[in-house]
Amino acid sequence: ETPQTQNLSDIAEADVYIIAVPDDVIGDFSAKLPLKDALVVHTSGGAHIQVLSKNNKRGVFYPLQTFSKNTAVAFSNIPICVEAEDTADLALLKELGSCISEKVTKISSTKREHLHVAAVFVNNFTNHLYHIAETITHENNLDFNLLKPLIAETAKKIETLSPLEAQTGPAKRNDTKTIEKHLKLLED
Numbered sequence: 117e118t119p120q121t122q123n124l125s126d127i128a129e130a131d132v133y134i135i136a137v138p139d140d141v142i143g144d145f146s147a148k149l150p151l152k153d154a155l156v157v158h159t160s161g162g163a164h165i166q167v168l169s170k171n172n173k174r175g176v177f178y179p180l181q182t183f184s185k186n187t188a189v190a191f192s193n194i195p196i197c198v199e200a201e202d203t204a205d206l207a208l209l210k211e212l213g214s215c216i217s218e219k220v221t222k223i224s225s226t227k228r229e230h231l232h233v234a235a236v237f238v239n240n241f242t243n244h245l246y247h248i249a250e251t252i253t254h255e256n257n258l259d260f261n262l263l264k265p266l267i268a269e270t271a272k273k274i275e276t277l278s279p280l281e282a283q284t285g286p287a288k289r290n291d292t293k294t295i296e297k298h299l300k301l302l303e304d
Contacts, residue, residue: 124150132157132208134177143167155205161232164225165199175200175209178228179217182239195219197228 119128127133127150136159137145146156147169156168157175168174176199181189196213198220200206206222213220223231246267253260273282286294 124148127151131155132175132177132212133172134159139163139167143169147171155200155208157200157209161197161235162229164229165201166225173200173202173205175205176225176228177209177213178223180231180235191216192218195221197221197223197231199224199228 119130121127132155133149133151134157135142135145135149139160139162142158142160142163146158146167149156149169149172151172154172155175156172157177158165158168159178160176161178161180165174165176176197178197179191180195180197183189194217196217196219198206198209198213199222200209210220210222249263250260252258253263270282286292286298
């Protein structure tokens with residue numbers, strides 16, 4: 117079992133220290149670690165490697181996935197994006213990532229920040245659109261579950277098609293009458 121502690125003075129010796137804290141406290145937290153020249157990595161998609169304290173060797177171990185309490189995920193399918201300032205540290209992070217995932221990729225902080233923005237679009241923005249659709253169905257006494265097969269099929273299409281190729285509907289067909297009708301149905 118991996119040692120865990122809530123007390124910084126009780127941190128056990130390790131080859132790598134992974135900190136998973138909110139982005140805005142990564143720097144301050146890493147500076148408080150009672151370590152010197154250890155490999156310390158954060159798990160953020162949006163934070164640069166340089167937010168970590170210079171007291172230690174710095175790296176990133178970013179699993180590109182959304183996590184929810186009490187929901188198991190198949191780590192073998194989750195891309196792990198790694199970065200380190202030192203070649204040997206990068207090799208260690210790749211090895212560590214390969215223990216849990218089949219998809220370990222070296223990505224710079226700049227590229228990872230762009231990847232994180234794209235991830236927000238496909239995850240959070242899409243989920244917000246589901247919320248809007250759920251509100252529309254509930255306000256009109258319809259069952260949101262009727263849309264779930266469509267949601268699943270839409271997500272499945274991008275396994276074989278680009279998102280542009282998978283696009284369907286009135287906008288794709290330039291069906292302005294249907295688009296105008298939809299706009300009138302939307303009050304907000």
